[in-house]
Amino acid sequence: MSQSTGSHAETQPASPAVTVSNVTKQYQLGGTVTALDGVSLSLPEGSYTAVMGPSGSGKSTLLNLIGGLDTPDTGQVSVGGTRLDDADGATRADVRGTDIGFVFQTFDLLPRLTALQNVALPLTFADWGRADRRDRAATLLDEVGLGDRLDHRPPELSGGQRQRVAIARALAADPSIVLADEPTGNVDTETGGEVLSLLDDLHEAGNTVLLVTHARRVAERAQQIVHVRDGVIEGVERLADDAPELSTTDDTTPVGGDD
């Protein structure tokens, strides 16, 4: 498949959508737990990357840092050109709203809002006008195949439909990166396949996608897999011929899957 389309093609070799350099993060949980220990990673625009690792490997922490939900103890994190490691809460909230699209394992839609309102929610916080929000949300829902479900609330939708609403919401503000955290964890295999196809489509449409999972079957949909274990990057596994070179702290030979 082609690496990217549209405007993203012209930015090759692009400034990376996400840069993580030499990041460490420790938690105090009875003792000091090092979640990330000097991790560097850069994701080119338009790339589709999976982060794999067992629980406790630090992959969720990495996701939280890239998603602007958390800040590292040391090191730098940039998303869409904005430094997040030394940004205040308001700036990070801004970036979360405009440069980052989250897709959660449990969908995490607001149950009392309609599909349309859920998709428009990031735009609401980004102060878009009401009509613009609705147009944008309707277009996105149509694109994920829910054009006839605009006014349904999450409880009235199936798991797969909910996840598609969540993906539409992630795309609402045209983010620099879509972060998908175990997006197939809560749906059956068939629906999971649909969701993954949707992520493939996102990638093909030029979006940068970072998928976090512990399932190799899921991770294999990406161009490359970044293996994380014990707070360090163990290796990068290139799956597609067109997979971009990732600069990481990893200097070992690429490893096979461990899942």
Place this chain on the structure above:
Amino acid sequence: MDLRETLRIAVRSIRAHNLRSALTVLGVVVGIGSVIVFATFGASVQAAVVSEIGQTSANSIFLTPASVEDGGEGGPPGAGIADATRPVFTGRDVTALGEIDGVETVVPQGTVRLSGVSHAGDTVAQRQAIGTTPAAFGTDDIVDGRAFESGAEEVVVNEAARTAFEQNLSVDDTVTLTLADGDRRNATVVGVADGTRGGLLSQFGPGGPQLYLPSEPFYQTSVEGTTDGVRVKAYPQVTVVADPSQTGTVAGAVRAYVPSSDAATLLPAEQTVGVQTTGEIVGQIQEILGQLTRFVTGIAVLSLVVGAIGIANITLVSVTERTREIGIMKAVGAQNRDVMQLFLTESALLGTGGALLGIPVGLVVAFGATRFAEVGFTLALDWMAFAVVVGIAVGVGAGLYPAWRAARVDPIEALRQE
């Protein structure tokens, strides 16, 4: 985020818990409602009392014995009633007051002690009648017949007295007065006065039966005079009716005369002559009723505090229940202030809803209370505005802490929560 969207989301969350929200609002309704009830009822009573006094004697100046502590004025009218009934105003005083510029008439007034009044074989116990002069009755005061004439064996009754007997009194009937000393005197009913007439002491409370007699020949209370030990007739109260345009100057002249009056000489050292205009009395009554209203309304504010605690409680519960939602909103770009705004709007809506519902509820109950107390219904507009402002303030105030907690929710923690 824009206010309309905030409102929309807040309304949606309130409606997601209809019963819970309704009960919370009910707490505020009770609070605001009681404030409105007491404030409105207080204002109604105040307006009723003031208008009654104002109507009967707008330009009157009342002279009564008063305690020195009262400064001769000030203090609630009727305070020290025992003092105020001491007969000290002599005929010389009445004449002197009548000669002041701008005085239309001077009405001395005293109590004629009775033991009963009979009409057509039916006797009612009536302890006193008012002995005064024909000038006590203005043209509007007599609703039937005429005022009595001085020196005649005539009586004016009020409407309550008219119906006190088995057979209603009418003009030209004769009543038999049994005086306190046992003497019986006949008097012809010549007029019916509306309400309860006459001076400072008889203006308050519901109008009971009252009889008005000409002081000559019925009122005979006398004191030992100032000069030669001769007993002279004296009254405990004098009402100076001034030309309405000169009430102020007349009051000043009356005050200037008082130190040289017989009354001042006759009174013991610890008493002085109190001079009060209608305006001053109305002001004092207004102040007393106002204080009373504020006091009772203040107690009602307590229930408003309880309502506020209800809002704070339910908003805290809501924040706890929706921690995950808060996490989601923050993950998709909500600022702390957006989250705060959402929860504050929610609690403010509960408070405002309570206020808006509490006002009509309070007004209806207050209306019922005024009907029961037989006073006119007067809106306390300032208190209604106060109630709305307080309702919103209560909502916002009670929501502040929960909303602050919501704003500080850590999205990572929140999203980890089930």
